[in-house]
Amino acid sequence: MSISVNPLSVIDNKFDNGRKLGREEESPVLPAAYDTYEGVTVDMERAPLMEPDVFSSRLEASISQWRKQLKKGVWIKLPIKKMNLVESAVKQGFVFHHAEPTYLMLVYWIPKVPCTLPPNASHQVGVGAVVVNDRRKILVVQENSGCLRGMGLWKIPTGIVCEGEDINAAVVREVKEETGIETEFVEILAFRQAHKVFFGKSDLFFICMLRPVSFEIQTEEVELEDAKWMPFEEYAAQQAEREDGLFKSITEVCVEKLCGKYDGFLPVPMKAVFCGRSNYFYRSGKNLNMVDYS
C-alpha cells in the first residue's frame, strides 16, 4: 500500500459556518494522507493534543468530507499516549485493524459495498534447523518449557522469525543463539502450515538444512535444558519421532536428503523493479545452475 501526502490545504471545505478561521483553526478536517486505493490515514501521533469532544466533532466532519470525496477506508493510527481518544472513534463506528506495542490502528469503511481492505497479518513464521555433521550426528536440543517439557525428547533447534528477518538468516541466528554452533544455510527442505496456533493466528514452519562450520556446543540456558550432537539413527528411533506426523515427516526428508535423493528450495537474491525491494525467491535448486539470474 503506497501512501501519498494529502495536500489538505487545497481541499475546499465548508465547515466554518461562514466564520473567518485563524491559522490554528483553518479546517476541522483532521490532517491525513491519501493512498492509491482511495484510502485516508489520520496519524494522531503528529496531530496536536486535543480533547475527546473536539476530536469527536472533527472526526465526524472529516468523515463527512471524505464521504463526499468518495473515499473508502479511513485509518486512524492512535499512539498509546492518546488512548483518551479511542472511545470517540469507536462511537463513530471504527473497529480495530491491528496493534503494535505503542499504537493502535483503527479503521472505518465508508462505502455501502463490502469492505476490500487488507486484513491484518495472519501468520507467524517459525524455523527448524537440520544440522548434520560429517560423522552423521544431528544437532538436537531439549526445551525447558512448552508442551514437550520433561518428555525426554530430543528435537531439532527451532525459533521464530523476527520482524523483517529473512528465513535463511533467522535459522542461522537461532542455531547460534541456542547452541553456539556456527552454520551456513543450505536449503529449505519442506514446510508445514498450521492454524489457530496462537491467538487464532496461523503458523508457517520452515524446515531448513544447514551446514555446521563450528562444532563446540554452548547451550543457551534460559530456554534450553540441554543440547548435543546425537547419532542420526538414534534421533530417528525416538518414540515420538515414529508417532508424530511432523517429527516423522521431518525425519523422512532428512533421510532422503542424506542419501542424496532430495531437492529442497534454494534462496535466490532478487530485486522487484515495481516495489523497489530486494528479497529472496526460494525455488528448486535442481536446474539452478542453468538459469541466468544476472
Next chain:
Amino acid sequence: MSISVNPLSVIDNKFDNGRKLGREEESPVLPAAYDTYEGVTVDMERAPLMEPDVFSSRLEASISQWRKQLKKGVWIKLPIKKMNLVESAVKQGFVFHHAEPTYLMLVYWIPKVPCTLPPNASHQVGVGAVVVNDRRKILVVQENSGCLRGMGLWKIPTGIVCEGEDINAAVVREVKEETGIETEFVEILAFRQAHKVFFGKSDLFFICMLRPVSFEIQTEEVELEDAKWMPFEEYAAQQAEREDGLFKSITEVCVEKLCGKYDGFLPVPMKAVFCGRSNYFYRSGKNLNMVDYS
C-alpha cells in the same frame, strides 16, 4: 500456547485487610487463566462491568499477587465495548500486543529478565496461480487498482490467504473468484519473502501450479479490468516480465516446469500428535511415491 483455567478460588490472597468479604467481593484479584509458560490471561469480555478506578486498583492488586507467584507475562483481552478501561492498563505499564476488529490484547512483563513472550503475527500470506491449459495458454488478469493499474501488464491471478485457510485451498478459491475458472492444485513452484509490505509487516508469496478443469472465463469486475487465456510465449515476452525480478523468476520456473524439468513442493496431509491438529506438510514430490505416510 496452551491455556489452562486458573482455579482462583483456591489462591490464598491477603487483600481484604481482615474484612470478611461477601460473595461479590471475594477477591480483588481479577479472574484469570494460567498457562504452561507462567503466563496469566485476564479476559475482560467475561469480567463484570466495572469503573476505571475499580479496575485500576484491582489490576494493581492482581499484579502484586502474580509477582509473588513468580508469574511472567500478564495478558489483558479488552473488548472494544470496554475501551474506558484501556488508559488504566496503560498507566500500569501495559503495552499493546495485537488487535482484532473487536478486541485489543495488552501485555505486561513482570520479571526483570528480558521478555520472552511471542511477538504478534508478522506475515501476510499471498498466492499467485499459474494455470496453463492444453494449448499452452496461461490464465492472466489485469487489475483496476494498485501500482500496476493502467500499465497494460497481464499478470497471473493473485490473492491473499484468509485467516485459517490452507495455501492450496486459497489459490484455487482466488482463481475461481477472479476468473470463474475451476482448477485442481498441483504443487507449489516457489515462494518469495518480502519485508515492510504493509504496515511494516512481511509477506510470503507462494507461486502455485494449478490444472484447469473448466475453461470459460467470467471476469470478476470489482477488482479486475479483464482476464483471458494468453499464449505463454506472449505472456513471457511482456516488457515487465523481462525487467522485473519477481515476474522474471516466476516465468523461469514456469518454463522449466512446462519442459518437465522442475519439481515443486506437494502438500501431504499430516496429523501432529502433540498438538492434535491436522494440516499440510509441503515437500518435494520427487520421491514421494516411495514414502509411506500411513
